[in-house]
Amino acid sequence: xxxxxxxxxxxxxxxxxxxxxxxxxxxxxxxxxxxxxxxxxxxxxxxxxxxxxxxxxxxxxxxxxxxxxxxxxxxxxxxxxxxxxxxxxxxxxxxxxxxxxxxxxxxxxxxxxxxxxxxxxxxxxxxxxxxxxxxxxxxxxxxxxxxxxxxxxxxxxxxxxxxxxxxxxxxxxxxxxxxxxxxxxxxxxxxxxxxxxxxxxxxxxxxxxxxxxxxxxxxxxxxxxxxxxxxxxxxxxxxxxxxxxxxxxxxxxxxxxxxxxxxxxxxx
Amino acid sequence: xxxxxxxxxxxxxxxxxxxxxxxxxxxxxxxxxxxxxxxxxxxxxxxxxxxxxxxxxxxxxxxxxxxxxxxxxxxxxxxxx
Numbered sequence: 286x287x288x289x290x291x292x293x294x295x296x297x298x299x300x301x302x303x304x305x306x307x308x309x310x311x312x313x314x315x316x317x318x319x320x321x322x323x324x325x326x327x328x329x330x331x332x333x334x335x336x337x338x339x340x341x342x343x344x345x346x347x348x349x350x351x352x353x354x355x356x357x358x359x360x361x362x363x364x365x366x367x368x369x370x371x372x373x374x375x376x377x378x379x380x381x382x383x384x385x386x387x388x389x390x391x392x393x394x395x396x397x398x399x400x401x402x403x404x405x406x407x408x409x410x411x412x413x414x415x416x417x418x419x420x421x422x423x424x425x426x427x428x429x430x431x432x433x434x435x436x437x438x439x440x441x442x443x444x445x446x447x448x449x450x451x452x453x454x455x456x457x458x459x460x461x462x463x464x465x466x467x468x469x470x471x472x473x474x475x476x477x478x479x480x481x482x483x484x485x486x487x488x489x490x491x492x493x494x495x496x497x498x499x500x501x502x503x504x505x506x507x508x509x510x511x512x513x514x515x516x517x518x519x520x521x522x523x524x525x526x527x528x529x530x531x532x533x534x535x536x537x538x539x540x541x542x543x544x545x546x547x548x549x550x551x552x553x
Numbered sequence: 554x555x556x557x558x559x560x561x562x563x564x565x566x567x568x569x570x571x572x573x574x575x576x577x578x579x580x581x582x583x584x585x586x587x588x589x590x591x592x593x594x595x596x597x598x599x600x601x602x603x604x605x606x607x608x609x610x611x612x613x614x615x616x617x618x619x620x621x622x623x624x625x626x627x628x629x630x631x632x633x634x
Binding site: 293294297298301306307308 | 578582
């Protein structure tokens with residue numbers, strides 16, 4: 286492909302970088318990234334990936350926009366209350382950059398549909414707000430060998446990690462099983478500071494771009510923890526566990542399972 | 554030095570920074586290692602910044618010459634992909 290004059294201008298600050306150049310920008314334009322969730326994390330991830338020119342963005346979200354979302358979910362707006370989030374994200378991101386095609390997927394991910402959905406993409410980003418989806422996405426990425434950039438937020442603290450199946454750790458190496466329902470507060474119960482997902486989502490977007498460009502060191506075998514109140518980042522080593530139930534040498538999880546979605550009872 | 558043959562020539566007269574460098578970089582990316590790019594430009598600042606940036610990228614600046622009141626020619630040899 287050849288750049289248009291408009292693309293040369295739009296991506297000039299990327300092209301100038303030795304680590305990107307025209308070749309790297311073409312990789313970005315040809316990349317296909319699936320974002321799970323068009324919420325606090327999915328909005329900034331999608332925003333930056335669309336601005337960067339990621340050619341195809343799949344966005345999975347079955348929810349509609351509610352007023353309580355708008356304190357942090359920056360791809361949506363007040364006029365769009367009630368609209369499906371995946372459609373709103375498509376409008377926002379395609380308006381930002383016409384080079385990007387956004388595919389809205391207004392479904393809940395389940396063990397029956399997830400492998401077909403992620404099959405079309407190079408990289409998966411998890412910005413979901415519940416444990417059943419988080420474990421399902423992890424297991425599906427491990428079983429299908431897809432890189433996964435996972436983010437999580439609660440109150441004033443967030444985490445990011447990058448999972449390269451079989452090369453590094455996976456989510457189950459870190460936390461083998463989801464916590465029992467009711468034990469861990471959901472985001473909605475616990476609250477989240479609005480700018481927090483902006484920080485974590487931007488880190489996830491950067492991880493995705495590094496994977497596309499094959500530059501730098503991804504957060505493989507490590508977990509980055511951000512504490513907004515202390516303004517501190519901690520990078521914790523997370524070795525791959527050879528006895529991990531899904532990515533280990535003798536896995537006990539060889540097919541997908543749906544966990545009961547009992548974590549997010551409070552909806553508003 | 555007078556008879557260096559350029560393998561590719563671009564005319565970026567009228568362009569200002571950073572597009573002068575963006576165009577030059579895109580051109581050199583498409584070339585083979587060892588080939589020489591000739592850049593014709595008229596933006597004074599770029600006559601200094603392009604050679605500097607190309608050297609930082611590891612390429613060799615063979616010539617920077619003011620050819621008339623307004624225009625420069627720069628010759629760059631591509632040293633690596």
